Amino acid sequence: MKRVNKTKGNLKLVIDQLDEASGSLYNAIDNLSRMKGLGTEIEQLVERLDPSRIDVLKHDLIELLEQKGEQW
Numbered sequence: 001m002k003r004v005n006k007t008k009g010n011l012k013l014v015i016d017q018l019d020e021a022s023g024s025l026y027n028a029i030d031n032l033s034r035m036k037g038l039g040t041e042i043e044q045l046v047e048r049l050d051p052s053r054i055d056v057l058k059h060d061l062i063e064l065l066e067q068k069g070e071q072w
Contacts, residue, residue, distance in 0.1 A: 018057060
């Protein structure tokens with residue numbers, strides 16, 4: 001039982017970290033998209049960034065916790 005509780009705690013920590021990461025990445029993309037003169041290569045790299053993948057992973061981890069009977 002102790003191991004399961006540790007796993008749940010670790011999952012909650014990771015979910016929080018993913019939430020912060022996606023928020024920071026959305027903000028960085030927004031800031032970069034407002035800047036001029038970065039060059040075509042950087043602009044293309046910014047366009048290809050997809051923070052929604054982080055959101056999907058976070059959502060899947062929340063569902064996993066809920067399936068284990070843990071409230072999020």
